[in-house]
Amino acid sequence: MNTEFLTALRDLEKEKGIAADILFEAIEAALLSAYRRNFGSLQNARVVIDRQTGDFKVYSQRTVVEEVTDPRVEISLAEAREIDPRYEVGDVVENEVTPRNFGRIAAQTAKQVVVQRIREAERNIVYEEYANREGDIITGVIQRVENKNVFIELGKTEAILTPVEQMPGEEYRPGTRIKTYVVEVRKTTRGPQILVSRTHPGLVKRLFEMEVPELQEGVVELKAIAREAGYRSKMAVYSRDENVDPVGACVGPKGMRVQSVVNELNGEKIDIIKWNPDPSKYVAASLSPAKVVAVEIWEEEKIARVIVPDHQLSLAIGKEGQNARLAAKLTGWKIDIKSESQMQEIYAQEYSQYYGDGAAGERADDDLVADMNDDLTGAMPCEGDLDK
Incomplete structure (x- = not known):
């Protein structure tokens, strides 16, 4: 190796962002492996590359012992002290053993290692870059669609949008720019695998944070x-x-x-x-755009009974129960939605059970409604309270 090779390594450091020391260490490890493979050496050895000149040397390593059992890896204390009287048992003695024809092997090995390590280092750099972006939004260009998986070009790498993470009815055309939420970044032998989503709630959160300075x-x-x-x-x-x-x-x-x-x-x-820290007001607000008359809650069971006007019942429940379902997910409460007329029937049944059969029939409907409202007072906020 020579100064031209060193210059090439320095250029790689600037262009690829790969530290030259990482490449040197990788080449040294590969040269050591090549030395053992080509020269059949079972001894301990190490390879050192001069960072300034590019010259390389191979050193054998033997441990100083009292009694030698394997001369390839051990040296007696007496022999070691002939080299340097300061040696003690347990020290390592090194001798240069660089083969004369090792230069050609070294050049080939170095080239292979550099190419391999460049790929590995680039993968690690990309992994570190995107691993720190889990839970964030990234923007890329749709590259292709294979087996319903959408591959998004991010520059140095690509992200995968799997079918389960794709929004219903959304078309993904190559060349289109798209924003996605980074769910997970995995380290694989082929490089980092970035899994993204268009369905994750975090996408909505991050989009609002980008638009709303107050957030x-x-x-x-x-x-x-x-x-x-x-x-x-x-x-x-x-x-x-x-x-x-x-x-x-x-x-x-x-x-x-x-x-x-x-x-x-x-x-x-x-x-x-x-x-709202008040569960009743929070649950009532969660059913927006439906207007709520009153809410009754059971704290221990985390169950809320919500009363809405008759004409608002379908709005509160939503198409196929979507509005009520989302409200329950949002609040963490199990929500039972009733219309005012349904509540009148429920209270009529309760009065019948309490006063006896037919007792409720002897009372006027207006009185039942009044009693129902009296029962709700204090336990549930009225519509006016909810808006405060």
Whole structure:
């Protein structure tokens, strides 16, 4: 090896970002292996490359012992002290044993090692770069679609969007730029494997953080998020500053901020509600856009009974139960939705059981409603309370 080779290593360090010391160490290890393979040496040895001149030398290594059992790896204390009287038992004595015709082998080996280590180092660099981005958004260009897997070009590597992580009804065309959420970065023999998602709730969270300065600054906090990708998402936000409206901050002027996120998600509906430490108010708000009359909660079971106007029942439940399902995911409460007329029937049955058969029939409907409202008072907030 010569100065030209050293220059090439330095250039690689600049272009590829691979430290020259890493390449030197790899070449030294490979030369040692080549030395043992070509010269049939079973002795301990090490190879040293001069970082300034590129010259290499092979040294045998023998351990100083009282009594030699294997002269290939051991040397007696007396013999060692003939070389240097300061040697003690356990020290290692080195002698240069560089073969005369080792230069050609060294050059071939070095070339192979450099190519291999460049690939490995590039893979490690890419892995470290993207491993730190788990839970973040990356932007890439769709390269191809194979077996329903979408491969996204990221520059130095590519990400994989598997079918389960793809949004329903979304088309993935080669050449299209796309934003995805990094779910996991795996280290494989072929390099880093980056798994991304378009369905993860974290995608919605990160998109809003990109659009809403208050979220980036920590003034507004995203407390919870529930998502059914491609259809609807619900997110609960809270403001640490009483003067900042968390919902308004996320919606933005004329709805520009939320609309940007909706556009990125191809029209997915997003409900933004204000988080409330009061479970009854939080549950009521989670059923937005439906209006809630009252909420009754059972703290230990984490069950909430929500009462809505008759004409709002279908809205509160949502298509195929989607609104209620997302509200339950968002709040962590099991939600039972009843209309006002259903509650009248329930209370009528309760009065019948309490006062005896037919007792409720002797009471006017207005009285039952009044009693029902009296029972709800205090236990459940009325509609006016929920808006406060």
